Amino acid sequence: MIAYGYRLLLALSVLCLPAAMQAQDAGGQEYSREGADTCFACHDDQAMLAIFRTPHAVPSDPNSPFGHGQLQCEACHGPSGDHAGRVRRGQERPPNIAFGSESDTPIDVQNGMCMGCHSSDAGVSWHGNAHDTNEVACADCHTSHAEADPVMMTATQPAVCFDCHAEQRGQTLKPFGHPIRQGEMDCGSCHSTHGGTTESNLARMTLNDTCFQCHAEQRGPLLWEHAPVVEDCSNCHDPHGSNHPGMLTLRAPMLCQGCHSQIGHPSVANDATGLPSGAPSQLLLDRNCMSCHTQVHGSNHPSGSTLMR
Ligand code: HEC
Ligand code: HEC
Ligand code: HEC
Ligand code: HEC
Ligand code: HEC
Ligand code: HEC
Ligand code: HEC
Ligand code: HEC
Ligand code: HEC
Ligand code: HEC
Structure with missing residues (x-):
């Protein structure tokens, strides 16, 4: 029924097709004589016709492919007069833009x-x-040609990207991550999908600014900053997902020891000579750095210089 309605409508609009439509484009290719109606002779399945329920088929919008005086199917598929014409048995149908x-x-x-x-x-x-x-x-x-474009919706967008980005797909399947699998966030939450000025097409000017959109509590300035936090959240977090709690790139203490030597640290026991043994104490094995240094993101406490309060 819907298709029939549109046919009527299109039949009317064909009467006022622009001159170009009955003529040729610069490449010498001919447009079809009756616009979409020509195409329907061979392409009228439901999947095809779903396009009439999309923002592209708004007859009252003069900029829409199906707007008054527009080229309809051929606004996207290019002049297709030859393609829509008769071909002899065994002859190839001339292509159009696919x-x-x-x-x-x-x-x-x-x-x-x-x-x-x-x-x-x-x-x-x-x-x-x-x-x-x-x-x-x-x-x-x-x-x-779909009523709703999957890439435009949070629940279905990641699957479109995963067609090509298998690595990120794998990461989002890890146990600790952003609620992407749950359909609550999509790639566009952090990426500007048409491109951007930053590396990795991030949605904001810097990586940290991208995170602060939702994690404002980590935004400084703080009295005692932790240098790697100010520098780049991805020093410690993998935004696409991780096997470690908190989406950390590594578990503590290894995470911290990647940058901090334990030599001389209070958590390293001294040996018989009174010098640091180099081996971590029980304190460190049972717990981790964060049981003392709770304020890994920085501290506003006057005596928080060692990120413990
Ligand atoms: C006389 C029948 C006929 C008409 C009329 C017709 N087509 Fe086709 N079209 C076909 C056939 C058959 C195929 C598949 C075979 C092929 O790709 O050559 C096809 C394929 C296509 C494809 C896919 C091409 C590809 O390479 O995947 C597009 C796009 C297309 N048609 C658009 C149109 C448009 C737009 C019109 C109207 C201007 C139109 N067709 C009119 C028969 C027709
Ligand atoms: C003749 C002009 C025209 C052509 C050609 C055209 N579009 Fe559109 N498009 C529009 C108009 C008008 C709208 C509706 C208003 C808007 O969202 O800008 C629209 C809307 C859209 C939207 C938003 C849909 C939504 O659900 O909100 C997307 C995505 C889009 N077009 C993609 C494309 C792609 C991809 C192509 C090429 C295959 C294309 N368009 C070709 C005119 C066109
Ligand atoms: C806004 C641009 C746009 C318009 C208008 C448009 N198409 Fe398409 N068409 C596409 C795109 C993009 C694809 C690729 C598949 C998809 O996105 O759904 C496509 C795919 C096709 C195919 C191949 C389908 C397949 O399964 O391989 C045919 C045939 C076709 N279009 C015919 C038409 C006909 C007939 C019309 C007019 C009723 C039309 N198109 C209008 C953009 C358009
Ligand atoms: C990598 C995937 C991807 C590619 C490639 C892509 N888009 Fe988009 N597009 C999106 C997403 C996702 C959205 C939803 C809004 C957003 O996140 O920016 C969108 C939205 C749109 C819209 C709706 C208006 C808007 O900006 O929100 C239009 C129109 C559009 N795209 C046109 C195009 C055109 C034209 C091209 C090719 C030059 C293109 N897109 C290439 C993913 C893509
Ligand atoms: C048809 C395949 C394809 C699809 C679909 C696709 N991409 Fe890509 N994407 C690529 C290719 C190819 C590159 C460049 C090489 C690379 O980094 O893997 C790329 C690069 C990127 C980059 C890195 C940009 C940079 O400057 O380093 C991001 C971010 C990205 N894509 C996000 C997305 C998102 C989000 C989607 C879905 C909305 C998406 N892509 C859909 C093929 C695709
Ligand atoms: C929470 C924010 C966030 C979300 C959500 C997100 N990304 Fe990213 N993405 C980043 C950041 C930050 C980078 C920069 C490099 C890094 O730290 O991994 C990045 C980098 C990338 C790259 C480039 C990787 C490289 O090695 O150059 C691709 C491709 C990519 N993301 C795809 C995706 C896809 C696909 C999705 C959706 C499933 C997605 N991202 C969702 C934050 C995010
Ligand atoms: C669009 C909003 C949004 C953006 C942007 C965003 N996040 Fe998140 N983040 C969330 C949500 C939602 C959660 C889940 C909160 C929950 O489960 O309670 C989360 C959780 C987290 C967690 C905690 C995970 C856990 O297991 O406790 C970390 C770490 C995190 N995000 C880091 C980042 C980083 C780094 C960036 C920037 C690359 C970023 N986020 C960007 C929304 C966002
Ligand atoms: C020096 C390493 C490091 C850096 C850099 C870092 N974080 Fe964290 N982050 C952690 C640790 C450790 C946890 C605690 C994980 C746990 O509780 O298991 C954490 C937890 C989180 C959480 C979960 C909620 C919470 O506060 O416990 C969020 C959200 C978060 N970080 C966001 C960020 C953002 C945004 C940035 C960048 C501004 C950032 N992180 C930079 C180490 C870091
Ligand atoms: C990417 C490297 C990096 C990682 C990972 C890292 N830090 Fe740091 N950390 C630094 C730098 C750089 C400073 C600043 C040192 C300075 O000012 O002398 C710092 C400072 C500190 C300070 C304050 C030291 C002082 O002298 O005031 C503490 C405490 C600290 N980090 C604990 C941790 C803990 C706990 C972790 C693990 C959750 C961690 N760091 C992970 C680089 C890192
Ligand atoms: C039992 C509590 C405790 C644990 C566990 C602990 N620290 Fe500390 N850390 C301290 C105390 C107390 C200081 C302050 C020492 C001082 O002021 O002389 C300190 C100071 C530091 C400093 C400042 C520079 C220095 O060496 O004096 C860094 C960096 C640091 N710790 C990193 C770590 C890392 C990395 C871990 C995990 C491997 C860790 N700490 C585990 C209690 C702890």
């Missing part, structure tokens, strides 16, 4: 079709970012 990394259409041509209308959405930061330079197509992330 989408995705598997398609024969060069990625820059595909993306150019989308950018024609969306340069301001994806524009400036898209150019030159890792996805652009590695020839990722808009259509690798975006699905245009």
Whole structure:
């Protein structure tokens, strides 16, 4: 029924198709004579028609592919007159613009079709970012013929990214992590998916600022700062998930001992000569550094210089 309604509507709009639609584009390819109605002769399955329930099919929006006077299917698939025409038995159907990394259409041509209308959405930061330079197509992330585009929704977005980012998929499956698997956060919580000015396309200017969006309590300035915290949260945390509680990159004391020598520390017992034995005391084996140095992120206590209060 819905499709039928649209056919009527399209039939009306065909009467006022722009001149270009009945003519040719610069490459000499012809547009089809009747827009979408031409295509429906062969492409009318439900999956295809779902596009009419998306923001791309708003007849009252003059910028939409199905807006008044627009090129409809061919706004994205390019002039397809030849493709939609008759072919002899055994003859190949002339191609038009098809989408995705598997398609024969060069990625820059595909993306150019989308950018024609969306340069301001994806524009400036898209150019030159890792996805652009590695020839990722808009259509690798975006699905245009589905009522709801999975990459636009938190619960379904990570699966789209995991198609290519298997390493991060593995990390999010580890026992301690952000609630990504639970559908409460997505990759876009920390990444600017169309690109950004930072390494790893982070959502904010620095890695720490990205974390402070949600973890404001770790934001300084504090009276006694812990240098690696101010520098970079990922010195100790793996944001995609970890096998250690607290999403730590290593368990304490190893985490801390990566930077701090234990020689001369109060938790190292002295040997018979009265010099440090070099072996950690029972105190350290049973507990860890944080049982004394509770304020690993820094302290505001006047005598908190050793991060113990
Ligand atoms: C006479 C039948 C016919 C008409 C009309 C027709 N197509 Fe097709 N189309 C096909 C067939 C058959 C295939 C699959 C075989 C192929 O890819 O060559 C196809 C494939 C496609 C593909 C996928 C191409 C790929 O390489 O994966 C797109 C996109 C497409 N058509 C768009 C359109 C558009 C847009 C129109 C209207 C302007 C249209 N078609 C009209 C028969 C038709
Ligand atoms: C003829 C112009 C035009 C073309 C070509 C076009 N779009 Fe759009 N697109 C629009 C309009 C208009 C909207 C609705 C308003 C908005 O969100 O900007 C839209 C919306 C969207 C949205 C938001 C959908 C949502 O659920 O909110 C996405 C994503 C999108 N387009 C991706 C694409 C991709 C990918 C391509 C290429 C395959 C493409 N567009 C080609 C005009 C176009
Ligand atoms: C790596 C995956 C990915 C690629 C590649 C990608 N997008 Fe997106 N796009 C997204 C996500 C995720 C959103 C949801 C909003 C967000 O997080 O920025 C989105 C949102 C959009 C929107 C809705 C408006 C907005 O900015 O929120 C448009 C339009 C759009 N993308 C167009 C494009 C175009 C055009 C291209 C190709 C040049 C493209 N996208 C490539 C992931 C991608
Ligand atoms: C907003 C851009 C856009 C518009 C408008 C659009 N398509 Fe598509 N089309 C795509 C993209 C992107 C894909 C790749 C699969 C996907 O994203 O759903 C695609 C895939 C296809 C395919 C291949 C499907 C397959 O399973 O391989 C056909 C056929 C097709 N479109 C026909 C049409 C027809 C017919 C219309 C008009 C009713 C149309 N398209 C309108 C962007 C568009
Ligand atoms: C079609 C494959 C593909 C998809 C889908 C994809 N990516 Fe990527 N992504 C790549 C490639 C290729 C690179 C560059 C090489 C690398 O770092 O692995 C990349 C790089 C990145 C980077 C590193 C950027 C940098 O500057 O170092 C981030 C972050 C990223 N992707 C996030 C995402 C997110 C988030 C999604 C889903 C919304 C996504 N990607 C979807 C292929 C993809
Ligand atoms: C809590 C914030 C956060 C979330 C959520 C997040 N990331 Fe990241 N991501 C980062 C940070 C920070 C980096 C910078 C490098 C690092 O410390 O791992 C990064 C780096 C990356 C890189 C580049 C890795 C490299 O070695 O260059 C990719 C690819 C990536 N993330 C993909 C994803 C994907 C896919 C998702 C969604 C499943 C996701 N990220 C969710 C924070 C996040
Ligand atoms: C979009 C919001 C958001 C952003 C951005 C964010 N987080 Fe989180 N973070 C959360 C949520 C939600 C939890 C889970 C809280 C809970 O389970 O009670 C969490 C938990 C944590 C935990 C505790 C894990 C545990 O097991 O107790 C750490 C550590 C953490 N985040 C570090 C980071 C780092 C580092 C960054 C920046 C790279 C970051 N977060 C960015 C929302 C965010
Ligand atoms: C020097 C190592 C180190 C650095 C750097 C670090 N953290 Fe932590 N973080 C820890 C330790 C240790 C824990 C405690 C884990 C536990 O309780 O098992 C922790 C716990 C957390 C928690 C869980 C809640 C809590 O307070 O116990 C959050 C959230 C968190 N860190 C966020 C951050 C953010 C945001 C940054 C960057 C500004 C950061 N961390 C930098 C070591 C560090
Ligand atoms: C990435 C390296 C790094 C890691 C990991 C690290 N620290 Fe630190 N820590 C530093 C630096 C650098 C300073 C500042 C030293 C200075 O000012 O002389 C510091 C200072 C301290 C101080 C205060 C020392 C003083 O003289 O005031 C304590 C206590 C401390 N760290 C404990 C810990 C604990 C506990 C852990 C594990 C949870 C840890 N650190 C992990 C680099 C690190
Ligand atoms: C039993 C409590 C306790 C434990 C456990 C402990 N510390 Fe300490 N730490 C102290 C005390 C007390 C001081 C202050 C010594 C001083 O002021 O002379 C201190 C001082 C420090 C300092 C400042 C520089 C120095 O050596 O005097 C660093 C760095 C430090 N500890 C790191 C660690 C690390 C790393 C661990 C885990 C391997 C750890 N501590 C475990 C009690 C502890």
